[in-house]
Amino acid sequence: MGRIVSFLGSFVAKWGGAIIRFGLMFGMVMFFAKFAVPFFVDLMDAVAFILSRVNALIDYINSYTGNTDELITLFFNVLKSIGFIDAFRDAYTLFKPIFFTLIVVLGGKIVMRFLSLFARLLNYLFISRID
Template identity: 55%
Template sequence: MPILAIIGFFGSFVKKWAAAAVRFGTMLAISTFILGFTIAFYVGLMSLVFIALSKVNALINYINSYAGNTDELIALFF
């Protein structure tokens, strides 16, 4: 009889820890996905700003070269 009680105790102990490990693994996976998507979002946002600023810089250079004079006011403002 005491053997069944010991097996029952360790069985519930293992069941409780296995359920906790599964919950922890799920929470860790969700947190990792959220962190990865957040990093990807900010990297994409920074690359979008970089592309936009390079296009604005190219437009300002085009305007400066088309005007024919070497007025540095637009470049100084930028």
């Protein structure tokens, strides 16, 4: 009878400890995932902010009337007359979705790689702790 109780006690202690360790590791993964999601959201906000600032700059250059300095007005008039500003605006409009999509995909890849690495390390820790 003592051997059965000893066997069951060691079995419960082994798996109870493994379940507690797994719960702690799962909690740690969720804790770090809590930081990865806001990173991705902040990255999206940064992309939207940069997009709005570049659009505002292009609108300012297109609507520049030149009331302040004659040399700056001449510079913008030359750029407009050779078509540089229109070419930049058209190229920016064409490549804007591609450029910002790549930034968002890169940020998502960083987040996913971090979470995958962390989960894999915890998995290795969990496997090594089971006797």
